[in-house]
Amino acid sequence: MAFDQTTRNRLQRFVSDGRSLLTEEFTRQLQNDYGLDPIAGEVTILENLAHLDDGRRETARILRATLAHYQASSPDATVKDLLERIVREQAFTVLNRLAALRMAEARELLIESVAAGYSSKGFQLYARLAGTGLGETGEAYRCYLFSVFDELALDLAVLFDRFSPMGRLFPRESALLDLLKLLNDPELADLWAEDETIGWIYQYFNSKEERKQMRDASAAPRNSRELAVRNQFFTPRYVVEFLVDNTLGRLWYEMTQGETTLKESCQYLVRRPTEIFLAEGEPAPEPTDTEEELSQADLLKQPVHIPFRPLKDPRDLRMLDPACGSMHFGLYAFDLYERIYGEAWELEQQSRRLKRSGELKPLAETYDSKEAFLRDVPRLIIEYNIHGVDIDPRAAQIAGLSLWLRSQKSWQAQGLKPKDRPQIKRSNIVCAEPMPGEEALLSEFIETYLSATAEQQLVGQLVRRVFAAMTLAGEAGSLLQIEREISADIQLAKQQWLNRPAGEQLKLLELETDQPRQQSLPLSVDDITDDRFWLKIEDEIYTALERYAATAEGAGRFQRRLFAEDAARGFAFIDLCRKRYSVMLMNPPFGAGSLQTKSMLTAAYPRTKNDVYAAFVERGLQLLEVAGNLGAITSRTGFFLSSFQKWREEILLKEAQPTVFADLGYGVLDAAMVETAAYCLSKVA
Structure with missing residues (x-):
């Protein structure tokens, strides 16, 4: 309806x-x-x-x-x-x-x-x-x-x-x-x-009157809640389909060189009748001088050469919505992922090589039959593909519910009884929030569980630095470049070790806080890379937090549990920021950031600090893989105001290539008084 x-x-x-x-x-x-x-x-x-x-x-x-x-x-x-x-x-x-x-x-x-x-x-x-x-x-x-x-x-x-x-x-x-x-x-x-009902419930929990009061009280949001409330506008289904079709749909369409049912089912997928798919290593022909003299109608008839895209295992086609709300983008993307997984099985059966990362085995080696594989697809989509971040804790509830209902719908269509349905063990929907603020509990946690060995003490110190770096997570959300700070810390530790005078020990990183400085420790970090180091310590941190929560005693046991759970969610947010994505989809906040994030936005996003939606697009491109696709609905002001000139020239036309654009005007985002545009970008090397 x-x-x-x-x-x-x-x-x-x-x-x-x-x-x-x-x-x-x-x-x-x-x-x-x-x-x-x-x-x-x-x-x-x-x-x-x-x-x-x-x-x-x-x-x-x-x-x-x-x-x-x-x-x-x-x-x-x-x-x-x-x-x-x-x-x-x-x-x-x-x-x-x-x-x-x-x-x-x-x-x-x-x-x-x-x-x-x-x-x-x-x-x-x-x-x-x-x-x-x-x-x-x-x-x-x-x-x-x-x-x-x-x-x-x-x-x-x-x-x-x-x-x-x-x-x-x-x-x-x-x-x-x-x-x-x-x-x-x-x-x-x-x-x-x-399916849309839960999204509208999410939007309507905060009234128009409450938004007006917030705007009347301050031009810029004063805290994370105001930023969330003032920007909760549900994305209409047709906009969702337009953006998902031309990002995720387009990606798979190019990987299969047009041999996919998505070209029929994705009604908004923009295709040219003259598309020519290039072979691996085949360059596109240079444009001729005569093309500059052609009319627009004749230009549309010219061949369009599509660069070769390797066919990827669908488990590696990650999608992120950095301001996910009720996860409306993910709900429709789920439909496309189901078709992609089904086609991937058939392509593998045809001896088509699926490029995959990590320890993923071929689908046929993982599952005994296509039936067993399809039964597991809804779980795979939630655990591997769809990722979301929001600063509103309600979003985690609503987005998780949306995807859970969608997965049950698939299993119901397969005729699977609840007892036979695979259990979803993890979700990639996280709420961005600061690490817990109890300094005494942080010290207690580190001293109890991260101090026994030299390696643990390094981990403990990095945990303390992460806590400090996450202060603005609730205000900045996905705009917080936390993974860069972590990478810088690890690289600095490694460099200090490699450059030390003979016989001296590694001086651990020091925070400018009132906490006592850590001791010098004999560590070897010669072979540490960001990914290997983080993967190595992440499990140790989670295990320590679980033990801290489980063994808490006395009057403060529940507060210790809250501390551990909040910290675990904080590290889950970091984990999402460290990944790279094939697809980025967003209806980001617009206007000014919160008052607390002003200096951070100025330093981290000097080209897009004037409006957070432009910064979200810039951040989205940072988190994309090369040749990954970004789809966004934002205010249309960025395409003509002089204050967005750097955004257009240095980001949209250099770091990315625009692929489709729709000027939508007013009345798209319910009661939001903003003229919108929906567009897709492809990240260049």
Whole structure:
């Protein structure tokens, strides 16, 4: 169905009403039950909450640990601001969870659980089995929903993990029934089966009025949340298809030299009838002088020579959306990847060589049959191909849900029962945020788990440098060139070792902080490269963080767990920044960056500092492989304003080659008052 304005208005009312209901509910819970007042910004001492039973006392303790964790990372924020953040996070998590259940029901992935409230088939069966052991109907229904959450958390922990700091609270019975009434409004019934619904829910969680208040208060975003809220505009499906068709679709079309079904299924793929695919090593003929005299119509009839592209294993065709939001680009790219994988199997059977990297084995050596291979393709797409970064934690929930629903759709079409579906073990959707701010916990972690050997001490020092370098991750997101800082640190350590006077030890890198300087250590780094070193230490860091979280004891155990989990997410973000991608797709923020990133943007992006969308394009080209494709929808101002001259001349016309361009004008990005253009670039050597 078409998401026209009337349809979007209905969905917007639901999201707005649901948010208001949950915000009021969780504010009241914090005030009345847990001694935390988001309105006054006051915190009651835990010992004074004598009315709490053991379960709610533990929740009160966890909420205070969460507050302390947020204070460490945002020292300038007030207690009121941080308590409001906790309420907001609990509200959007519950709203997203119930919307996800409703969407899963509509796709017959889940037995009816929320569509009919207490009368839902799933709950009725559960209640008959449980009997009276779970108490009154409302309490039994809550237990049932929790069991559904726990089952789905096996594949989608980022949304359904009930023990995450963003999902500790749940509405009381009266509020839950009101929310279910909103969720099951007959006007929304047809929307839950649509893929775009979750994206519009993501956009509408923040109101137009809230955006206006932010803009009225400051011309530039004042923090990462304002930057996210002011730039949440859902990309329409036709724009998504245009950009994906002419980046990922075009890439595979050229690799197969036109022998692909994508040329029929990709309706926006731009092709010329005179295309000539060159053989490996074959140069394109030099243009003749007469071409300059031809009319535009005659030029379009001239042969177009397509440089040779080696045929790559689809597992190496990585795609990144550096400001992913609800992952609308990835949702459509999933469709193309499925066709690409199917064709890759057939090409390999025809003895066509697929270029592959790392330890990847040929598909036929990895799978016993084509059927087994196709069964695994949805997992491969999520674990190998689609990557996304955003500064909004809601994006990780929504984007993860979008891809999970899409993978289930594929397995459902294959007739696979849930128990026979491959388990998705990892996702490449990350939230860019600073490393946790608890300096005492960082020192404790390094001293406990990264100090036993000389090598560990070097790793520990690099961890400390990474923590410092990630300070602006929540503001800058993908624009933070963290991989360059890491590479510089490793190379400096190696150079210091190689240039040392005979008999002297390596002086480890020193930070300009109040922390004590590290000792000199006897290390050999002669054969270290960036990739080898990072791959070697990454597992050690993750293992140490897991041990730190698992063995935490005492009153601060939950805060230590939050520290470890946030640090692990930070290293996952670094890992994405260190990869190189075949395809880059984006609807980036536009306008000024946040106030905190002004000096960083000036230093890192001197040619594009005047508008963050131009910087995102420049950054996207940095992360692309040579001859990789970038597709973007941005403001069209960059193509004619004098302030973007360097962007046009030095980036669009030197570092990349424009391949397609569509001037779209106003009214494309919902309520955004901006004239847009959609275009694709190919990175040159």
